[in-house]
Amino acid sequence: MTITFHGAARNVTGSKHLVKLNDGTRILLDCGMFQGMGEHTEDLNEHFGFDPEKVNYLVLSHAHIDHCGLIPRLVAEGFDGQIFCTPPTMDLARILLMDSARIQEQDIEYSNKHRKQNGQPLLTALYTEEQAMQALRLFKIVEYNEAFEITPTIKLCFTDAGHLVGSAAVHLTITEDNKTTQITFSGDVGRYGDILLKNPQPFPQADYILLESTYGDSLHKETGAIEDTLLEVIKHTCEVKKGKLIIPAFSVGRTQELLYALNSLELKGTLPDLRYYVDSPLSEKATHVLMNHPEVYNKQVTDVLKVDPNPFGFKGMSFIQSTEESKALNDDATPCVIISSSGMAEAGRVKHHIKNNIGSDKNTILMVGYCEPNSLGGHLLRGDHEVFIFSEKYEVKAEVQSIKSMSAHGDYNDLLHFISCQDPEKVKEIFLVHGEYEVQQHFREKILAKGFKSVGIPYQHQKVEI
Numbered sequence: 001m002t003i004t005f006h007g008a009a010r011n012v013t014g015s016k017h018l019v020k021l022n023d024g025t026r027i028l029l030d031c032g033m034f035q036g037m038g039e040h041t042e043d044l045n046e047h048f049g050f051d052p053e054k055v056n057y058l059v060l061s062h063a064h065i066d067h068c069g070l071i072p073r074l075v076a077e078g079f080d081g082q083i084f085c086t087p088p089t090m091d092l093a094r095i096l097l098m099d100s101a102r103i104q105e106q107d108i109e110y111s112n113k114h115r116k117q118n119g120q121p122l123l124t125a126l127y128t129e130e131q132a133m134q135a136l137r138l139f140k141i142v143e144y145n146e147a148f149e150i151t152p153t154i155k156l157c158f159t160d161a162g163h164l165v166g167s168a169a170v171h172l173t174i175t176e177d178n179k180t181t182q183i184t185f186s187g188d189v190g191r192y193g194d195i196l197l198k199n200p201q202p203f204p205q206a207d208y209i210l211l212e213s214t215y216g217d218s219l220h221k222e223t224g225a226i227e228d229t230l231l232e233v234i235k236h237t238c239e240v241k242k243g244k245l246i247i248p249a250f251s252v253g254r255t256q257e258l259l260y261a262l263n264s265l266e267l268k269g270t271l272p273d274l275r276y277y278v279d280s281p282l283s284e285k286a287t288h289v290l291m292n293h294p295e296v297y298n299k300q301v302t303d304v305l306k307v308d309p310n311p312f313g314f315k316g317m318s319f320i321q322s323t324e325e326s327k328a329l330n331d332d333a334t335p336c337v338i339i340s341s342s343g344m345a346e347a348g349r350v351k352h353h354i355k356n357n358i359g360s361d362k363n364t365i366l367m368v369g370y371c372e373p374n375s376l377g378g379h380l381l382r383g384d385h386e387v388f389i390f391s392e393k394y395e396v397k398a399e400v401q402s403i404k405s406m407s408a409h410g411d412y413n414d415l416l417h418f419i420s421c422q423d424p425e426k427v428k429e430i431f432l433v434h435g436e437y438e439v440q441q442h443f444r445e446k447i448l449a450k451g452f453k454s455v456g457i458p459y460q461h462q463k464v465e466i
Contacts, residue, residue: 001174001181002465005458006049007032008434012214013066013372015434017185018050022176027154028058029170029185029210033069036344036375045070045126049461053078057150060085061187062167063092063252069100072127075135083139084148086158088166088293090139092252092286097132099282101125103347114391144168162190162200163408164253165289165296169203181466185210188434189410189418191220195257198298202421207428208466211419213435214370214409216443221405227261229403231270233366238274238335243362248350248377250343251282253408254369256290258339259312260301266314277329279320279340279349287312330356343368344375351376355389358398367402370409412446424451431456431464
């Protein structure tokens with residue numbers, strides 16, 4: 001049996017890990033899109049590093065685009081097997097993949113106007129809405145903690161990873177040559193004490209673990225400080241500077257966390273009387289999905305629901321739907337808060353909002369999660385004085401701030417807690433994925449100090465025999 005790491009290998013995007021059995025059966029764990037990899041992004045997304053036609057099954061940990069975003073392209077290139085995921089992941093993937101196809105087509109149409117004027121080759125989308133629909137027909141729901149038989153020799157179980165509504169750690173029990181091997185893929189691990197979701201579940205003993213490591217060298221602040229920091233930034237920007245607060249946020253997960261925090265401020269009577277816009281049609285759909293799956297909420301949110309039936313809505317908040325409404329926000333100088341996707345500011349409407357507001361020091365751009373270093377958000381967080389947006393250079397005059405503690409990824413204490421349910425003597429190897437190489441090297445030492453025997457850090461397309 002082999003595992004080949006075709007994505008999220010010494011970086012944090014494009015999750016793709018291919019398990020090949022001795023009889024030739026191939027199981028793909030996630031099929032994520034690379035995001036924010038600079039000039040290499042397009043090439044990475046166009047070449048899988050394996051033949052999609054030869055993949056038999058796909059197991060999806062959760063619906064974030066860096067984990068599911070290339071599924072339609074995989075199907076378009078010949079994959080026709082079943083795709084296994086949890087019920088909420090199915091609901092989210094449906095809206096996310098369709099939205100991804102639309103955004104690609106819109107962004108490419110916008111970019112191609114400039115490319116045509118400059119005599120540059122025109123771009124094409126990775127996949128169409130029709131191809132996304134074709135892929136969704138292959139999805140099959142597997143409930144949390146269900147012992148599901150993919151084949152007589154391949155068993156699947158999902159446990160709650162606490163990262164996103166529907167997110168799961170994947171557990172495969174594979175029997176071949178009279179030997180049973182337990183493989184766990186963490187997907188993305190959430191935080192213990194998350195704002196919205198339950199804690200990650202303990203999981204069965206594994207022989208091999210593919211473990212995410214995004215924040216393997218970091219500790220997050222307490223989540224309770226998020227509301228205070230958010231309130232401070234809103235007051236500073238909108239009341240003192242009389243400017244706009246632009247918050248790039250992923251439509252699924254991060255936007256709902258922000259809305260919940262803002263709603264909490266209103267319940268306390270401290271939310272400033274402003275207009276709060278969520279400029280992402282997908283965010284409204286994703287919020288409804290979360291509302292429809294209350295089983296994923298932690299006790300705190302469940303208690304809030306007893307006094308507030310909508311923990312994501314509050315006075316002054318509205319969802320923006322049409323492109324015309326979105327454009328109108330740029331013509332309105334009234335101080336306001338605009339939450340818009342995507343979280344790394346690499347695509348979607350937020351790029352237009354940043355472009356239109358980056359040139360004034362009265363405005364603030366607030367980053368609320370991890371950004372790949374080569375993404376627009378990464379350049380802003382690094383303090384670059386000039387950035388490129390839609391191939392044009394802009395001077396950064398707007399204030400740039402961040403709330404790192406809002407990450408839905410666990411820090412190193414959370415990750416160590418996650419694997420603490422394992423007997424280190426029985427784990428043959430842990431493979432660190434979904435993390436920057438320097439971070440992974442530090443995290444590797446922390447894991448070894450807990451008694452685990454072997455921790456590998458695979459590189460892109462590396463094949464390992466197990």
